[in-house]
Amino acid sequence: MSLAVRDLVITIDGRRVVDGVSFDVPDGARVGLIGESASGKSLTALAVLGLLPEGATATGSIRWNDRELIGLADRELARLRGDEIGIVFQEPRTALNPIRTVGRQIAESVRIHEGIGRADAAARAIAEAERVRLPDPAQIVRRYPHQLSGGQRQRVAIAMALACRPRLLIADEPTTALDVTIQADILELLHGLVAQDGMSLVFITHDLAVLSQIATDAVVLDDGRVVESGPLSRLLTAPESAVTQGLLRDATATLWRPGGAA
Numbered sequence: 001m002s003l004a005v006r007d008l009v010i011t012i013d014g015r016r017v018v019d020g021v022s023f024d025v026p027d028g029a030r031v032g033l034i035g036e037s038a039s040g041k042s043l044t045a046l047a048v049l050g051l052l053p054e055g056a057t058a059t060g061s062i063r064w065n066d067r068e069l070i071g072l073a074d075r076e077l078a079r080l081r082g083d084e085i086g087i088v089f090q091e092p093r094t095a096l097n098p099i100r101t102v103g104r105q106i107a108e109s110v111r112i113h114e115g116i117g118r119a120d121a122a123a124r125a126i127a128e129a130e131r132v133r134l135p136d137p138a139q140i141v142r143r144y145p146h147q148l149s150g151g152q153r154q155r156v157a158i159a160m161a162l163a164c165r166p167r168l169l170i171a172d173e174p175t176t177a178l179d180v181t182i183q184a185d186i187l188e189l190l191h192g193l194v195a196q197d198g199m200s201l202v203f204i205t206h207d208l209a210v211l212s213q214i215a216t217d218a219v220v221l222d223d224g225r226v227v228e229s230g231p232l233s234r235l236l237t238a239p240e241s242a243v244t245q246g247l248l249r250d251a252t253a254t255l256w257r258p259g260g261a262a
C-alpha cells in the first residue's frame, strides 16, 4: 500500500500555508518530512489523516492505495484512521484520556475496528503493552496516564496507534517532548516495530539527526514548499538547498557524537 501526495495546497484564512507539496511513500518505505517550525509539516500530515483544523481547505491529491482521500467522507476517513493509518503525536499527555485506564485506551481501537468483546480486548491490551515493552504489562494496563512516566505514556500512544496493525504510521515529532535518552529508546522501539510489521512510515521532525536514525528518505519543507527530497544518505553528505544545509549544520554536533548515527 502506498501514499502519493500531489500538488497539495492547504489554505487557511486565504493564506497558502502548504503550497504545492508532492511526495511518495512507497509500500514499506520510511520517509521523513523535515523542516523548521511553521514549514507545513504537521498540516501536510493532518491532511493525509483528514484532520485539518476548522477553516483549512485542501486541494490537490492524496492517494492512499489508489483511493483519493481529499474529499472523502468523514466516516470513511475515520475508518481509515487507526485501521489502515495510525498516528502518534508529539505530546502523549494530550493524546491520552486522563480518566481512562491505559489498557482501555490501547484496546479501544481494536474494539471499534475489529469488533471484539470486552474480555478479548483486555487480553489484547496486555499483549500490545508487552509489544511496546512497557514494564509489567498486566499491571500497567490498569493504571491511568498520570501514573506513568513521559516515555511510558508515549509507548502507550504507540501501542494505541499500532494495535490494529496499520499499513502506514504517521509520527509527528514523537520524541521531541522526551529526555534525550528516552528519545533514543522510543526511536529504537518505533524502528523495530515498523520493520517487524513492514509498514510504511512518515516521520515528522525538525531534527536531521533524529531522522537519520529512523528514515531512509526525506522531503525537506520550507515555507509550505518542498525545497529538496531524496535518500537521506545523500541529504546528509551532499545537501543541495540552503535549508537542508542549515538543518545539517544544526544537527552536526549530534550526528558526529560518539555512538551517534553517522
Ligand SMILES: Nc1ncnc2c1ncn2[C@@H]1O[C@H](COP(=O)(O)OP(=O)(O)OP(=O)(O)O)[C@@H](O)[C@H]1O
Pocket (backbone or CB within 6 Å): 012, 017, 035, 036, 037, 038, 039, 040, 041, 042, 043, 044, 053, 206
Ligand atoms: N489552526 C491553524 N490556524 C491558522 N494557521 C495555522 C493553523 N495551524 C497551522 N497554521 C499555520 O500553518 C503554517 C504551517 O503550520 P504547521 O503546523 O504545518 O508547521 P510545522 O512545520 O508542523 O511546524 P511545527 O514544527 O512548529 O509544528 C504555519 O504558518 C502555521 O502558523
